[in-house]
Amino acid sequence: MPIHTAPQPNAIAEHDAWRDDRRAAVTAPLGNLALVETRWLAEETPATVDAAAAAIAAEQPSGVTVTTLRRTHLDTGQDEVGIRRWDANAPAIGAFDGIEVFPYDPAWVQTARFTPVDGSRTVPFEHIRDNGGSRELVVPGDIVFTRDGVEYTMSAFDDGGTLLLVFGDATNGRDDESGSYGAGRFLFVQRTDDGGFGTAGEVVLDFNRAFVPPCGFSVQYNCPMPPPQNRFAGDLLAGERIVRFREDFDLYAV
Structure with a gap:
């Protein structure tokens, strides 16, 4: 069963604060709206992907961050590595109008x-x-x-x-x-x-x-x-x- 039956002032204030935190998080330089590219690097391995990411990062303009990620390939079951580019000035951030x-x-x-x-x-x-x-x-x-x-x-x-x-x-x-x-x-x-x-x-x-x-x-x-x-x-x-x-x-x- 639900554990509350009537809204309490502190609960509403906490909820409003959570909404503010969410807006700040999604518009941050590494927030959801900033992700502009996910690229899987077939030629790289877990041992080499960091160096590859550093080389890609060196080519980026100010405000862009490059990170690495990995997953399991659906067909082969092998590790797959890649990079993500995050742009603090991404078009989605500028066009964001709220949640x-x-x-x-x-x-x-x-x-x-x-x-x-x-x-x-x-x-x-x-x-x-x-x-x-x-x-x-x-x-x-x-x-x-x-x-x-x-x-x-x-x-x-x-x-x-x-x-x-x-x-x-x-x-x-x-x-x-x-x-x-x-x-x-x-x-x-x-x-x-x-x-x-x-x-x-x-x-x-x-x-x-x-x-x-x-x-x-x-x-x-x-x-x-x-x-x-x-x-x-x-x-x-x-x-x-x-x-x-x-x-x-x-x-x-x-």
């Missing part, structure tokens, strides 16, 4: 139970740029709760030591004021104790802090999409909805 959100609603602060699983369990997540392909992500336990009489068992994956829930609902892709980002939304899971992935305990899903994934800000991201068990049948009217840009800006034409 639309649903009104804060304490009824969408949901308690749940986290139950760990033995070993390193993985769950396949389809990714937005993989043409239907799936990548195995480590899901260290189940998140179980009941909402509107329906019991859900959802899978949140390990995102650098924090549980990240990728979920979908009936608002995704809807083209009206109740619509949200088409590919689903993200939410960090909050524990109510100091337990880690290996211990069971209560968690909080504050869906007011659901956020548009990075791929809603730049087409250079390859975001995971909600697996079937992470989809709500109805509307989840909380959290961020969509990213707004100036009318003359086309994110997909950049």
Whole structure:
């Protein structure tokens, strides 16, 4: 069940502060809007990619940062390395007009139970740029709760030591004021104790802090999409909805 029934002034103030932090984060020099290129370097290896990135960085104008990344190739299963270019003056930053959100609603602060699983369990997540392909992500336990009489068992994956829930609902892709980002939304899971992935305990899903994934800000991201068990049948009217840009800006034409 939800853990709050009426909005508290401090909760609303904290939510407003979170929104301010989000705006600052996505417009930062290494924020979601700044990513202008993701390039995979077939000729490089984990041992040589840093030097390759340094050479590319040396050719960039002021305000551009180059970082490295790696992933597992879907077909070969081998490590694949690449670079990302971040531009503090990216067109998307200049055209950014804010993130639309649903009104804060304490009824969408949901308690749940986290139950760990033995070993390193993985769950396949389809990714937005993989043409239907799936990548195995480590899901260290189940998140179980009941909402509107329906019991859900959802899978949140390990995102650098924090549980990240990728979920979908009936608002995704809807083209009206109740619509949200088409590919689903993200939410960090909050524990109510100091337990880690290996211990069971209560968690909080504050869906007011659901956020548009990075791929809603730049087409250079390859975001995971909600697996079937992470989809709500109805509307989840909380959290961020969509990213707004100036009318003359086309994110997909950049």
